[in-house]
Amino acid sequence: MTSIRQSLHHTNQDGHPPFSAGELQQWTEQITAHPYRNYLYSYPHKTAYREFASPLPLEELWRDEPAESLFLYMHIPFCGARCGFCNLFTLPDKRANVHAEYVDALERQARQWAAFTRHKPYARFAIGGGTPSLLAPAQLNRLFSIATDIMGVDLGTTSISVETSPETLTEEKLTILKDHTVDRVSMGIQSFVAAESAAIYRPQDPEVVYRALELLGQFDFPILNLDLIYGLPGQTVDSWLYSLNQALLHEPEEIFLYPLYTREHTIVKPGDLVNQLDIRHECYEAARAVLAERGYRQYSMRRFAKEDAGTGKDILDYSCQEEGMVGLGCGARSYTRNVHYASRYGVSRKATESIIADYVAAEHYNTADYGIVLSLDEQKRRFILKAILHSEGLTIADYNQRFGTKLWEDHPELGLLVQSGFATDDEGILRLTPDGLGYSDSIGDWFISGEIREQMQEFILP
Ligand code: SF4
Numbered sequence: 001m002t003s004i005r006q007s008l009h010h011t012n013q014d015g016h017p018p019f020s021a022g023e024l025q026q027w028t029e030q031i032t033a034h035p036y037r038n039y040l041y042s043y044p045h046k047t048a049y050r051e052f053a054s055p056l057p058l059e060e061l062w063r064d065e066p067a068e069s070l071f072l073y074m075h076i077p078f079c080g081a082r083c084g085f086c087n088l089f090t091l092p093d094k095r096a097n098v099h100a101e102y103v104d105a106l107e108r109q110a111r112q113w114a115a116f117t118r119h120k121p122y123a124r125f126a127i128g129g130g131t132p133s134l135l136a137p138a139q140l141n142r143l144f145s146i147a148t149d150i151m152g153v154d155l156g157t158t159s160i161s162v163e164t165s166p167e168t169l170t171e172e173k174l175t176i177l178k179d180h181t182v183d184r185v186s187m188g189i190q191s192f193v194a195a196e197s198a199a200i201y202r203p204q205d206p207e208v209v210y211r212a213l214e215l216l217g218q219f220d221f222p223i224l225n226l227d228l229i230y231g232l233p234g235q236t237v238d239s240w241l242y243s244l245n246q247a248l249l250h251e252p253e254e255i256f257l258y259p260l261y262t263r264e265h266t267i268v269k270p271g272d273l274v275n276q277l278d279i280r281h282e283c284y285e286a287a288r289a290v291l292a293e294r295g296y297r298q299y300s301m302r303r304f305a306k307e308d309a310g311t312g313k314d315i316l317d318y319s320c321q322e323e324g325m326v327g328l329g330c331g332a333r334s335y336t337r338n339v340h341y342a343s344r345y346g347v348s349r350k351a352t353e354s355i356i357a358d359y360v361a362a363e364h365y366n367t368a369d370y371g372i373v374l375s376l377d378e379q380k381r382r383f384i385l386k387a388i389l390h391s392e393g394l395t396i397a398d399y400n401q402r403f404g405t406k407l408w409e410d411h412p413e414l415g416l417l418v419q420s421g422f423a424t425d426d427e428g429i430l431r432l433t434p435d436g437l438g439y440s441d442s443i444g445d446w447f448i449s450g451e452i453r454e455q456m457q458e459f460i461l462p
Contacts, residue, residue, distance in 0.1 A: 016408045016415030016425065027416050031442045035281055036231075036259050040389070040444035042333065043382045044372055046345045048455040055367035056339065062116040065336045067324030069123035069316045072151055072158075074106065074143055075329035076129040077356060080167065082349075083190075084201035084268035085229070085260055089331030089345060090130040091352040096139075101360050103139045103146075106329050109365040110150045116366075117326050122153045123318030126161040130331075133164035137172045144180045151326075155181045159315045161223075162186070166204065166212035174219045183311040184223035184254070185216060191232055191239075192246040199233040200260075201267050206246075213250045222311040223253045230283035231260035233273060240283045244290060253309035256302050257287055259441075265347050284438055300390045301440035330359035334368070338379060341371030376403070380410060381449055388423070389440050393431030417443070 019027070077090045078099060093099075125147055132140070147153040161184040162177055169187075177185060189209055191197050197204040216224055226247045230240050247255060259280045262270045288298065296304040318324075327334040331352075333342040343359055346352050374382065380403055387394035399407045407430075408415070414430065417423035422436030422443065436443065448456075 016418060017412045019416055019419055024416065024419055028420050031420075031422070031439050031446060035439050035442050036261060037442045038445035038448075039261055039441055040385060040448070042340075043385050043444075043448070044340065044374070044378065044452045045456055046333065046342060048452045049340070049342060049345065049371045050455070051370050052341075052368065052373075055369045056341070058113065058116045058366050058368060061336050061339055061368060065120070065324055067120065067337070069318050070117060070120045070324040070326050071124040071126070071318060072122045072147060072153060073125075073325060073327045073332050074127045074132075074147070075327065075332035076102075076127065076132040076135060076143075077329065077331045077352065078102070078129065078134055079131045080134060080165070081201065082267065084199070085262055085266050087261075087263055087266050087347050088130070089343075089347070089352060089355075091349065091356060094134065096136050099135050099139055102330075102356070103135070103142050105360045105362065107142070107146050107150070108363075109328055110146045112365050113326065113328065114150050114152065118152050120324070121316055122151070122158050122326075123316035124161075125153050125158050126163075128161075128163045130163075131165045131168060132162055133168040133173055137170075137176055140173055140176050144176070146328075151328075157314060157316050159183050159311060159313065163188070164212075166209045169212045169215055171215065174215060178219050178221070181313070182221060183313065184225060185219075185221045186225040186227065186254075186256075187212065187216065188227040189243075189247065190227065190229045191235070192243040193235070193239050196232045196235050196239065196243075199268075200229075217250065223305075223309050224250070225254040225256060226250070226252045227256045227258065229258045229260050230287070231278065231280035233268065233276060235279070235283075237279055237282050237286055240279075241286055241290065244287050248290075248294060254303065254305040255291065255296065257284070257304065258302055259284065281438065288434070288438075298391060298434065298437065301437050330356050338374045339368065339371060340374065341368035344370055378449060378452065379403075380405075381447060384411065384414070385444055385447055388417075388430060388432055389437075389444055391431065391437065393423075393429045396425075396428045396430060 075089070078093050079090045080094055081092045082090065127143055132143075135143075148155060160180065160182045162182050163186045165188055190200065190202060192206050192209065194204065194206055228243055228247060262268045262273060264270070291298070291304045295306060297307050298304050325333065325335040327342065330343045333340060344355050346355055380399075383399060383402065384394055384407075394407075396407050403410075417430070417432070417436065418425050421433065422439060423430055423432045432440070432443070
């Protein structure tokens with residue numbers, strides 16, 4: 001991209017530079033040839049984190065955090081088994097005593113961190129994983145006590161979300177969620193076809209899924225989110241639409257559709273799919289049409305929701321652009337405006353086991369040891385990526401005001417999005433078109449800085 005940036009001397013009436021037909025064609029081919037290059041669910045990705053030269057005291061990090069309100073995230077890194085596509089920080093371990101010791105450690109950590117963060121209110125609280133609903137009811141209850149009594153979460157003004165799986169849901173656990181005014185319950189289903197679930201090492205009887213959905217329906221949470229995956233081994237566009245339609249029968253307020261990603265360190269390897277036609281883009285387009293017809297609005301490449309979905313609570317304002325994420329638990333990331341940190345990252349059983357063991361044995365949690373300090377350039381990239389990969393788009397004046405520089409001067413290459421038709425620049429908002437949203441992953445990957453890409457590539461997963 002450097003060569004393109006260097007060749008820019010003129011701008012069009014919107015302030016972004018024109019590209020030659022050749023440049024445009026080359027870039028468009030690069031974006032469309034491999035739409036599923038890299039899923040940027042955060043920027044920079046954890047594989048760009050490194051050990052800090054000296055630990056950073058959390059008291060100082062959080063004292064100066066400019067965000068008005070914060071997001072509290074608790075990570076429960078345990079699952080019944082590891083799914084074939086999963087590269088998240090989680091360990092297959094169902095033992096109740098292991099979970100209880102882990103929650104003990106999380107409580108110790110919360111007691112230390114609360115002193116650093118209690119000067120700001122929480123607007124959002126999420127429990128994710130792993131599979132939080134794998135915890136016994138008593139441990140699940142404790143997580144809410146830690147949030148309210150130690151961290152200072154006010155259940156009445158905080159939007160609360162919990163991740164679950166079909167086989168771990170019980171009436172008792174859902175009662176706990178309801179009693180704590182949980183607003184959004186998310187359930188990973190992936191597929192309603194037993195053979196497709198089995199092919200990703202997630203044997204799942206559709207009857208168990210239907211029972212869980214029925215139970216969830218009885219509790220009537222304000223937002224039910226269901227996750228599905230397309231591009232599974234043996235899946236066809238028809239069987240994909242079958243799964244989607246089964247999910248829609250339960251009228252979820254929100255639905256996340258994930259393309260299947262495989263990597264060398266996941267159980268299902270890229271090589272396992274070479275004999276299968278890549279139908280992911282076709283599945284995406286077909287699902288988008290069905291969801292539009294059913295009244296769902298598209299918020300990003302993966303997220304579709306009913307426009308009126310929401311809670312009756314008066315939630316505090318929270319801007320994703322402003323960072324302020326307090327991540328408790330092993331594997332959780334925390335973000336201040338310019339420092340992102342977490343525990344070490346691993347995927348293999350051996351690595352996750354040893355990282356969790358260190359976390360559970362620790363007495364002190366008052367420094368950040370592993371992460372990344374974001375340069376101003378990386379803060380700008382993050383701000384841009386978080387905005388353009390969502391349908392709200394990037395308000396250019398917000399960028400210019402926040403950073404005191406001009407978007408088109410900092411990143412003239414973004415003009416390619418507009419010139420290719422993957423984005424529009426209407427009334428000062430740079431926004432991906434529906435077509436552009438479909439290429440979010442390759443657009444996100446294209447916009448990663450050279451330094452971060454190098455660090456991610458150097459990272460060898462144990
Ligand atoms: S995809 Fe979800 S349920 Fe499956 S192993 Fe990963 S965290 Fe656990």
